[in-house]
Amino acid sequence: xxxNMGPQHPMTHGLWNLRIKxxxxxxxxxxxxxxxxxxxxxxxxxxRTFTQVIPITDRLCYGSSMSWSHLYCRSVEDLxxxxxPPRAQYIRVAVLxxxxxxxxxxxxxxxxxxxxxxxxxxxxxxxxxxxxDLLQDLTGSRLTYNYxxxxxxxxxxxxxxxxxxxxxxxxxxxxxxxxxxxxEGSKIFMMRNVGVGVLKRDLAMNLxxxxxxxxxxxxxxxxxxxxxxxxxxxxxxxxCSRTEGDCFARYxxxxxxxxxxxxxxxxxxxxxxxxxxRVVAPRNAPAGTGVAMVEDPRGEGMMYVVxxxxxRPYRLKIRSPIFVTVSAAPQxxxxxxxxDVVAIMxxxxxxxxENDR
Amino acid sequence: xxxxxxxxxxxxxxxxRAPTRVDxxxxxxxxxxxxxxxxxxxxxxxxxxxxxxxxxxKREDLYDSCRLLRESLGFEHMSMISAVDYPDRFEVVYHVSxxxxxxxxxxxxxxxxxxxxxDSVSDIWGGANWQEREAYDLMGITFEGHPxxxxxxxxxxxxxxxxxxxxxx
Numbered sequence: 001x002x003x004n005m006g007p008q009h010p011m012t013h014g015l016w017n018l019r020i021k022x023x024x025x026x027x028x029x030x031x032x033x034x035x036x037x038x039x040x041x042x043x044x045x046x047x048r049t050f051t052q053v054i055p056i057t058d059r060l061c062y063g064s065s066m067s068w069s070h071l072y073c074r075s076v077e078d079l080x081x082x083x084x085p086p087r088a089q090y091i092r093v094a095v096l097x098x099x100x101x102x103x104x105x106x107x108x109x110x111x112x113x114x115x116x117x118x119x120x121x122x123x124x125x126x127x128x129x130x131x132x133d134l135l136q137d138l139t140g141s142r143l144t145y146n147y148x149x150x151x152x153x154x155x156x157x158x159x160x161x162x163x164x165x166x167x168x169x170x171x172x173x174x175x176x177x178x179x180x181x182x183x184e185g186s187k188i189f190m191m192r193n194v195g196v197g198v199l200k201r202d203l204a205m206n207l208x209x210x211x212x213x214x215x216x217x218x219x220x221x222x223x224x225x226x227x228x229x230x231x232x233x234x235x236x237x238x239x240c241s242r243t244e245g246d247c248f249a250r251y252x253x254x255x256x257x258x259x260x261x262x263x264x265x266x267x268x269x270x271x272x273x274x275x276x277x278r279v280v281a282p283r284n285a286p287a288g289t290g291v292a293m294v295e296d297p298r299g300e301g302m303m304y305v306v307x308x309x310x311x312r313p314y315r316l317k318i319r320s321p322i323f324v325t326v327s328a329a330p331q332x333x334x335x336x337x338x339x340d341v342v343a344i345m346x347x348x349x350x351x352x353x354e355n356d357r
Numbered sequence: 358x359x360x361x362x363x364x365x366x367x368x369x370x371x372x373x374r375a376p377t378r379v380d381x382x383x384x385x386x387x388x389x390x391x392x393x394x395x396x397x398x399x400x401x402x403x404x405x406x407x408x409x410x411x412x413x414x415k416r417e418d419l420y421d422s423c424r425l426l427r428e429s430l431g432f433e434h435m436s437m438i439s440a441v442d443y444p445d446r447f448e449v450v451y452h453v454s455x456x457x458x459x460x461x462x463x464x465x466x467x468x469x470x471x472x473x474x475x476d477s478v479s480d481i482w483g484g485a486n487w488q489e490r491e492a493y494d495l496m497g498i499t500f501e502g503h504p505x506x507x508x509x510x511x512x513x514x515x516x517x518x519x520x521x522x523x524x525x526x
Contacts, residue, residue, distance in 0.1 A: 035508075040519060206433065206483050208485070219456065227408055291463065293436070300454075304437065315442070317440075327484070
């Protein structure tokens with residue numbers, strides 16, 4: 001029997017439909033259906049100038065908009081052959097890691113609500129405000145920041161922001177200890193997570209699963225470490241990975257990444273050099289192509305931009321990590337029970353905005 | 358509290374790196390491997406910057422070259438498939454990544470405007486499945502041998518391919 005979980009279902013966090021085929025309580029086949037939120041962003045970008053595209057790429061994912069506009073700026077910098085000044089690189093590292101923590105916390109909150117822990121939801125959303133406030137101090141808006149620019153960032157950090165950032169990291173590390181006690185001390189949370197939704201390492205690689213789900217399956221690969229961009233090669237941090245490949249490992253990888261993000265923010269803020277934070281980019285891009293890949297909170301984000309000598313991108317292709325990850329849903333789900341679907345799909349951190357573009 | 362649940366690296370094995378000789382760096386090996394395998398249909402094979410290679414291949418040999426990349430040259434991951442509509446041709450650009458050698462290959466193939474067809478690589482990399490469906494949906498490239506080539510983002514009964522340059526909404 002086929003069951004539609006979605007498009008209006010508490011599990012889905014947005015509009016998408018997961019069709020599952022069940023034999024009794026056991027899942028024997030699954031098929032995600034996406035596209036409910038397709039806005040044609042790639043087509044819209046072809047009719048905007050390079051600067052006008054930045055706020056549109058912010059709208060790819062409201063949970064991690066900074067990482068998307070940063071990725072877009074990097075791809076255009078590659079096309080134009082621009083070098084970003086060191087101070088801008090450090091600012092970008094700091095804001096990207098803040099965005100990563102905010103995104104992971106929103107995932108954690110939603111995940112807790114999925115699994116019936118409303119306390120976890122309230123805690124996660126409360127502490128996410130700390131980092132959203134920091135980004136608001138810097139950029140003026142809470143969710144869609146419009147902050148990176150082609151050739152740097154739009155403005156310098158305000159005075160005293162570095163102290164706020166360090167204080168936020170101290171606060172966050174205390175809170176993370178508390179979360180670990182709340183979540184891992186909950187018997188129900190552990191029962192619904194440990195050993196559920198196991199994905200093997202080689203299968204994960206072949207299916208294009210990237211980011212925390214791949215690292216939870218045992219592949220120790222992080223673009224920040226293995227192919228460093230911006231100032232990540234000057235930061236001291238660990239790549240977080242586990243070998244189990246189940247929902248608990250994915251939860252654990254994201255928690256560890258928040259610890260490491262706090263470390264990176266501290267280093268970036270303390271080591272930030274003085275100087276320019278933006279170089280002026282040319283209005284027109286040369287004919288050619290540019291490609292950039294970054295470690296988005298959800299996996300490997302890529303953009304491929306084609307320039308034709310005008311001030312608009314001829315073509316902008318966006319690779320959304322969760323689009324490929326969710327295409328592997330049958331391999332995550334088959335063999336488990338209907339009650340596990342919420343834990344497995346919730347643990348992937350689904351974001352419809354970037355999935356459907 | 359679960360033992361070992363606390364942070365501290367948490368395990369995860371290092372990826373095995375491909376056996377390398379001192380005189381053969383992996384990027385060079387991939388380029389020579391491709392050129393020896395497909396001498397007539399490969400062109401413009403070069404290193405763009407460290408970690409990024411680029412090559413063009415004729416579409417007849419696309420499937421075989423992808424199989425060579427996957428099985429002998431250590432490319433485990435299909436990162437991205439992009440279709441681009443140029444005035445005189447379609448280009449399908451495959452970004453294939455290798456975790457063990459830590460590099461990405463940009464493999465470009467072209468199809469004529471009146472016959473937008475390439476072979477599907479979704480049985481080599483499972484991650485290519487939905488990306489090929491997306492390219493079919495938005496750009497109208499047919500991927501031969503794809504298990505389920507249907508629209509994915511647009512409605513099922515849409516009559517056009519919106520990312521084509523001649524599309525007027």
